[in-house]
Amino acid sequence: MTAQWDDDVQDIPRLVRAIYECISGPAGAPRDWARFRFLHRPEALSLRTVVLPDGSTRADVFTQDRYIADVEPFFAANDFHEIDIGHRIERFGQVAHVWSLYEARPSPDSPVLLKRGANSIQLCHDQGRWWVVSTIWDNEREGLEFDLW
Numbered sequence: 512m513t514a515q516w517d518d519d520v521q522d523i524p525r526l527v528r529a530i531y532e533c534i535s536g537p538a539g540a541p542r543d544w545a546r547f548r549f550l551h552r553p554e555a556l557s558l559r560t561v562v563l564p565d566g567s568t569r570a571d572v573f574t575q576d577r578y579i580a581d582v583e584p585f586f587a588a589n590d591f592h593e594i595d596i597g598h599r600i601e602r603f604g605q606v607a608h609v610w611s612l613y614e615a616r617p618s619p620d621s622p623v624l625l626k627r628g629a630n631s632i633q634l635c636h637d638q639g640r641w642w643v644v645s646t647i648w649d650n651e652r653e654g655l656e657f658d659l660w
Contacts, residue, residue, distance in 0.1 A: 516549050520640035523600050526550060527611055527632065530643065534582070535592040537618070542586060544579055551575055551643040552635075560649040590617040591625070607634040607641070627651040 519529040533547040557573045573581060585591070598611040609632040615625040628650035634641050649655070 516546055517640075519546070519550060520642070523602075523607055523609060523634065523641060524598070526634070526641050526643070527595055527598055527609055530632070530646075531593050531595055531613070534586075535594075535619075536586065536590075538590045539587055542579075542583075547579075548575055555643050556645050558645070558647040560647075562650075562652065592616050592619050592621075594619060596627075605636040607636070608632070609634065 516529070519525055529546065529550055533543050533550070536542060553575075555575060557575075557578050559571045559573070561569050561571055563569060571581075593613050593615045596612050596614050598609050601608045609630070611630040611632060612627070613630060614627050617623050617625065628648055631647045633644045633646075635644050636642075
């Protein structure tokens, strides 16, 4: 393991915090993509729900590299901090699932709310550490409010 990030992958709540830390920052600030990759299995996928103009949805699926390429232009131009506002962990043996509710703001203490949503994060414990296997998320919108617990 990379000693620099070992603590991130020993504890599920710390792993969740680390994910948010990797993608948060002021406009133009480089994100820690090496740390982000370290948290994920190499074959890990992400899925974002996209709402189309007619109200229907589609799923965009990303490898790690495709996700990074997709979000870098947005992060270059926008202050963006995603903050875990509550999560629930379900674990069975070496498998875990995390429901993480989040808010996005221009800065962690900003009163401006950019969006809220939920991440569904699947994890496995292998080789003495936790790995992100997949992440699926959707943003709160009219007709889709938090109703997880």
